[in-house]
Every structure is written in structure tokens, then in C-alpha cells.
Amino acid sequence: MCELFSVNANKRVGISFTWKGFVRKGEYNPDGWGIGWYVTATNGKRAASLIKQPIPACRSRIAPSLPRLNVKSHILVSHVRYATSEINYVNTHPFVRRVYSVGQYDEWIFAHNGVLNGVEELPTRLQPLGTTDSEAAFCYIMENLEGTPTIRELFLKLLDLLDELSDYGTLNVLMSNGRYLFAYSHYPGKGMWLLKRHPPHRGRARLLDEDFEVNVGEMKAPDEYAYLAATRKLTDEKWKRMRPKTLHIFRDGALLLTIRDRIEPMLDEDSIEVLMAILNGESVEIDETVRRLVDIKLLKTTGNGVEINDHRRAIVRLIVEE
Numbered sequence: 543m544c545e546l547f548s549v550n551a552n553k554r555v556g557i558s559f560t561w562k563g564f565v566r567k568g569e570y571n572p573d574g575w576g577i578g579w580y581v582t583a584t585n586g587k588r589a590a591s592l593i594k595q596p597i598p599a600c601r602s603r604i605a606p607s608l609p610r611l612n613v614k615s616h617i618l619v620s621h622v623r624y625a626t627s628e629i630n631y632v633n634t635h636p637f638v639r640r641v642y643s644v645g646q647y648d649e650w651i652f653a654h655n656g657v658l659n660g661v662e663e664l665p666t667r668l669q670p671l672g673t674t675d676s677e678a679a680f681c682y683i684m685e686n687l688e689g690t691p692t693i694r695e696l697f698l699k700l701l702d703l704l705d706e707l708s709d710y711g712t713l714n715v716l717m718s719n720g721r722y723l724f725a726y727s728h729y730p731g732k733g734m735w736l737l738k739r740h741p742p743h744r745g746r747a748r749l750l751d752e753d754f755e756v757n758v759g760e761m762k763a764p765d766e767y768a769y770l771a772a773t774r775k776l777t778d779e780k781w782k783r784m785r786p787k788t789l790h791i792f793r794d795g796a797l798l799l800t801i802r803d804r805i806e807p808m809l810d811e812d813s814i815e816v817l818m819a820i821l822n823g824e825s826v827e828i829d830e831t832v833r834r835l836v837d838i839k840l841l842k843t844t845g846n847g848v849e850i851n852d853h854r855r856a857i858v859r860l861i862v863e864e
Contacts, residue, residue: 544621544622544635544654544655544656544773545621545622545655545772545773545774546619546620546621546653546654546655546714546716546734546771546772546773547620547621547770547771547772547773547776548617548618548619548620548653548716548718548723548725548770548771548772549617549618549768549769549770550616550617550718550723550768550769550771550792550793550794550795551616551617551766551767551768551769551794551795552616552765552766552767552768552794552795552796553616553763553765553766553795554614554615554616555614555615555616555618555766555768556609556612556613556614557577557608557609557613557618573596573598573629574594574595574596574597574598574621574622574629574633574634574635575594575595575597575598575599575602575605575620575621575622575634576592576593576594576595576620576621576634576635576636576653577592577593577594577608577613577618577619577620577621577636578590578591578592578618578619578620578636578638578651578653578718579591579613579614579615579617579618579619579651580615580616580617580649580651580718580720581615587720588616588648588649588720588721589649589720590638590649590650590651590720591615592636592638592651593608594631594634594635594636595631595634596629596630596631596633596634598622599622616794617651617718617720617723619636619651619652619653619716619717619718619723620636620653621634621635621636621653621655628672628673630672632671632672633672633673633674633677635652635653635654635676636651636652636653637651637652637653637676637677637680638650638651638652639652639668639680639681639684641684641687641688641719642688642689643687643688643689643690643691643696643719644690644691644692644693644696644811645691648719648720648721649719649720650680650684650717650718650719650720651717651718652676652680652683652715652716652717653676653715653716653717654676654679654680654713654714654715655713655714655715655729655732655773656711656712656713656714656728656729657675657711657712658675658676658678658679658707658710658711658712658713659675659710659711660710661675661678661679661682661707661710661711662675662678664678664679664682666678666681666682666685667685668681668682668684668685669681675711679707679710679713680717682703682707683700683703683704683707683717686699686703687699687700687703693811693814697789697791697799697801698801700724700789701726701789701801704726704728704789705787708728708787712728712729712730712732713726713727713728713729714726714727714728714729714732714733714734714773715727716771721793722791722792722793722798723769723771723791723792723793724789724790724791724792725771725784725789725790725792726787726788726789726790727784727785727786727787727788728786728787729786730786732773733773733783733784733786734771734772734773734783734784735771735772735773735774735775735781735782735783735784736769736770736771736781736782736783736784736790736797737769737770737771737772737775737777737779737780737781737782738768738769738782738797739762739766739767739768739769739770739779740767740768740795741762741764741765741766741767742764743762743764743766747777747778747779749776749777766795767794767795767796768795769792769795769796769797771784771790771792785800785802787802788800788801788802789801789802793814793818794818796818798814798818
């Protein structure tokens, strides 16, 4: 059974304590491991970096050494593999593709846990380098996101694509374009877990199945916000089950949005900046938000769904009323 682990933070964070627990999962997932992260250039663009090997993480010389190699990023996506196809480098997760959307080229990182039967038959001009169903699904997603003009359409299209792929089997997905981290789960009996590490950082945390613990307050900066997503709880902290068939969107250590009922989020880049400032690390669930905005008369319903009158004012009023 493959396993996934990711971090999204408001600062460049390293991998140390929780990574140690994830590497141990390689004992039961012996067919490869990999990690993807982003390096920020002087012009502000984030480029994807990738290390992966078709060997167990627990037997790798590189995997346990990553904390000492100063691997740091706002976004980290990692995977340990139990193979259902050939064991080699190109079949090892994560995968990376460069796609143009929302007015710029982004390098996307993708990792998947599950089985998607027949997904290789989906029409796409992008050709996988390997033979996994995971990479075939990734190519299908990337081709369909190509040229998406707005962030709102990107979020909705990504949800639609993941919902479509869920009809082919099981999938836990972690993916990122360097700005946002996306998580989605359709895997009855397994699913994914979320952990919020927000200030004040207090107490101790212990790795599950291992006699090792740390003082979280000493490990984290006072103003560090982070979310972790994984297919298994890695520590004895307060992990929460991720809601299935829901697109979770993280940015700068906040669970920015969750979208699940295809009610259209009336958000653009400017509105997201307003939302980030107001939320301060909390989250908004889009379908519930829309219902509440209708209730307070800042949205009106139409035959095709909802119309928004002034969504910036609506967002501000919604959060203030909390």
C-alpha cells in the first residue's frame, strides 16, 4: 500500500521530525520513494525540485539525510511506493509537468495512492514517461487544465477532473502548482488525514510506532503556520480525517478553501488575498459559505445556481459575523 505525505507552510520549512516517521513507512512500501518541493527564484517564480529512487526509503542513503541537506520549501509532496507495475525511476512518484494556466507557466508536482482501472484509455496528447495509472491520470489532469484562464475556473475544473477519475477506482491525491497545495481523497476504508500546526506551538509530539518525541515549541518558529496531509497519522497529535470527494486547497499554511458540492466559488486572485488576510490560518468551506451568503441576502439564487452581488463585501461580512 503506497503512502502519501505533504506539508504546506507560510515559511520555508525543513523536513525532520515527521519525515523521520514517514521514511519508516518504506519498510512496508519497498518499491520506491520520492519527494518534490519548490525553490523560489530571484524573480519570485517557484521551480519544482525532485528526488526519487526505486528502492525502499528506509534503505536509501539519501532519504534519511534530507534534513541535513537543508531541503526547505513552502510546499513538500512525498510518496513511498508499493508497486503494481514495473519498478523503475520513471514509475516512481512524485511526477512533474509544466503547464500554462491562469496567465503563467507553473511546474506541477503530483503523487497518487490507489488504483485507477482503465485510466490509460482516456484521450490525451500528453504521453506518460512510465507505465503507471497514476502518471496517466496526471497527464489527463494537466492536459485539461492547460489554458485555464482564471483561478476560480482552475479550482472548479480540478475538482471536476478528480471527481471524474474517482469513477475509475480509488485515489488519494496530493498535487501543487507551487502556490497552492491541493488534496483530494476517494478511497473507502483508507482516506487521508490532516494536521494543523498553528501558533501557539506547545507540548510534545511523539512519532507513532517509534519511541521518539520532540518539543513542538522548540521545533517551530512562533509565527509558523503549517498544515500536514498524509494517508496515515504519523504522530500522536490531533490529526483529523479528511472529508472524502472534497477538494482541499491550502496556501501559506492555511486551509484556504474546501469545495465539495460543485457550488461555484466566486473568487478571483484579489478576493483570495482578502480572504487570506481575514482568515489568518483558518478555512472556508465553499458550499456552506454560499448557503450562508444566500441567507444574509448578499447572494441571490437563480435558475442556474447563484449570483454574487459584491463578493468581497460578502466575504468580509461572513467572516466578521463568525
